[in-house]
Amino acid sequence: WAVGAVVLAVAAALLVAVGPQGAGAARADTASGHRWITDRQGRALVLRGLSTASSAKGAADGMPWIEEKDVARERRALGTNFVRFLLQWRKVEPSPGTYDRTYLRQVAERVRWYGERGYHVLLDMHQDLYGPRVGGNGAPAWATETDGLTSAPTDPWELGYVEPGTVRAFDRFWGTVEGDGRDLREHYVGAVREVARHFADDDTVIGYDLMNEPWGGSVQGPAFESGPLARLYQDAIDAVRTVDRDHWLFVEPSAIGSNWGFATGLPRLDDPRGDGDAARIAYAPHLYPLPMDLGGGYTGSTKGQVDRSLRAWREQTEKTARRLGAPVVIGEFGLDTGLPGAMEYVEKVQRMADDMGAGFAYWSNDPGPWAPWDAKLRPTKLLPVLDRPAPLAVAGDPVAYGWDAAKRTLAVSWRGTAGVRGGTEVRLPARHFPKGGRVAGGVQRAWNPKSRILTLDSGPGTHSVRITPRR
Numbered sequence: 200w201a202v203g204a205v206v207l208a209v210a211a212a213l214l215v216a217v218g219p220q221g222a223g224a225a226r227a228d229t230a231s232g233h234r235w236i237t238d239r240q241g242r243a244l245v246l247r248g249l250s251t252a253s254s255a256k257g258a259a260d261g262m263p264w265i266e267e268k269d270v271a272r273e274r275r276a277l278g279t280n281f282v283r284f285l286l287q288w289r290k291v292e293p294s295p296g297t298y299d300r301t302y303l304r305q306v307a308e309r310v311r312w313y314g315e316r317g318y319h320v321l322l323d324m325h326q327d328l329y330g331p332r333v334g335g336n337g338a339p340a341w342a343t344e345t346d347g348l349t350s351a352p353t354d355p356w357e358l359g360y361v362e363p364g365t366v367r368a369f370d371r372f373w374g375t376v377e378g379d380g381r382d383l384r385e386h387y388v389g390a391v392r393e394v395a396r397h398f399a400d401d402d403t404v405i406g407y408d409l410m411n412e413p414w415g416g417s418v419q420g421p422a423f424e425s426g427p428l429a430r431l432y433q434d435a436i437d438a439v440r441t442v443d444r445d446h447w448l449f450v451e452p453s454a455i456g457s458n459w460g461f462a463t464g465l466p467r468l469d470d471p472r473g474d475g476d477a478a479r480i481a482y483a484p485h486l487y488p489l490p491m492d493l494g495g496g497y498t499g500s501t502k503g504q505v506d507r508s509l510r511a512w513r514e515q516t517e518k519t520a521r522r523l524g525a526p527v528v529i530g531e532f533g534l535d536t537g538l539p540g541a542m543e544y545v546e547k548v549q550r551m552a553d554d555m556g557a558g559f560a561y562w563s564n565d566p567g568p569w570a571p572w573d574a575k576l577r578p579t580k581l582l583p584v585l586d587r588p589a590p591l592a593v594a595g596d597p598v599a600y601g602w603d604a605a606k607r608t609l610a611v612s613w614r615g616t617a618g619v620r621g622g623t624e625v626r627l628p629a630r631h632f633p634k635g636g637r638v639a640g641g642v643q644r645a646w647n648p649k650s651r652i653l654t655l656d657s658g659p660g661t662h663s664v665r666i667t668p669r670r
């Protein structure tokens with residue numbers, strides 16, 4: 200009942216408050232209608248990976264459970280090329296204005312593990328429920344001002360967002376309730392800038408996710424997103440650009456509502472790099488359809504509700520991305536793989552991401568029922584669903600791509616773009632392409648049976664390639 204009350208209250212705030220938002224036009228100069236994050240060779244990146252990892256939230260050293268061998272296993276088993284790596288403000292800035300460079304060096308070591316295997320790393324300034332002092336993770340104790348209000352443990356955990364102490368901590372952070380003058384937001388922006396300073400020259404890092412699932416405390420919906428949240432993002436973007444001119448800045452809408460497909464009031468943000476193609480701001484919403492959040496699987500009457508949520512989510516996401524002039528990376532989607540219809544849902548979201556030209560970081564890489572491996576690191580039924588044929592990098596302007604399991608065909612089409620170097624790389628999992636791929640409509644430049652990466656010739660003009668299993 201309580202969850203329902205929170206949901207309805209926030210939904211009402213969203214539906215009433217979302218005014219006409221300039222949706223922005225799809226780009227006419229790209230086949231996909233949107234921009235792409237590109238690699239150093241100018242190739243459009245199709246980012247597929249895992250959020251790693253929730254275990255970092257409470258770890259004393261702030262590190263996730265993984266060791267280097269686990270990155271090697273992920274690369275072999277899933278062929279992922281992307282990781283959303285969780286950071287904690289409490290570890291970046293353990294006391295006001297003091298930055299823990301040992302922590303940043305430990306993060307850098309893990310970034311290297313990924314970089315040596317061809318991954319692109321998104322550094323995620325992660326929080327849930329503000330911070331440990333109020334039952335969550337993220338913020339340091341010194342930045343958690345509750346004015347003596349308390350936060351009791353809740354079940355489900357999400358109700359913690361309306362615990363008095365947690366609401367007050369957010370309100371003091373956002374300045375909704377005036378505090379002792381110490382501007383917590385300046386400290387937060389300073390911590391983000393310190394992370395960016397540390398990784399400004401690291402080519403494995405693709406960018407910074409400025410805040411995980413932001414929550415406005417007493418201020419909700421577009422009033423929060425177009426107000427305090429947008430101001431914090433703009434301050435963080437401006438601060439990062441004083442030390443890092445190249446990496447992408449990823450922004451998330453308020454978690455509640457947009458996760459489910461409701462509109463977001465996030466306005467366009469400015470990048471000091473410049474406008475248009477010079478700007479490097481990416482949009483990274485999360486996807487958790489409400490019927491599933493309430494425990495339903497992807498089956499029966501819930502399946503139809505989830506499909507409607509997915510359609511609404513895609514429409515709202517693409518509208519916001521156009522307004523921001525931003526490529527889309529689904530920062531999180533995931534579920535308990537034991538739910539009925541779970542694998543069909545994951546397949547559906549992956550196809551939707553293909554159709555959108557969106558990257559994704561599945562939630563999450565924590566061995567267990569939501570993950571591709573269980574507590575003993577044995578494959579779960581999710582693993583083969585994520586181990587899916589897909590392009591990794593497209594040497595031009597992607598037109599469309601997708602895996603047709605029934606026809607056992609991976610189709611990739613693109614327009615060659617002047618100045619883009621290298622070929623188009625696709626990954627062909629052994630489970631679908633045991634002997635590699637047979638290429639129609641294109642020219643195979645290379646095949647690496649170890650990495651399972653097939654490289655296709657590119658060049659000017661339109662390319663439309665279909666890859667089927669070699670017999």
Ligand SMILES: CN(C)c1ccc(C(=O)NC[C@H]2N[C@H](CO)[C@@H](O)[C@@H]2O)cc1
Nearest residue numbers: 327357360411412414454455487492531
């Ligand atoms: C009431 N609010 C603000 C709220 C409710 C529910 C979620 C959530 O389920 N989030 C989905 C997943 N994302 C986090 C990590 O980012 C995980 O802990 C959640 O399962 C978030 C916020």
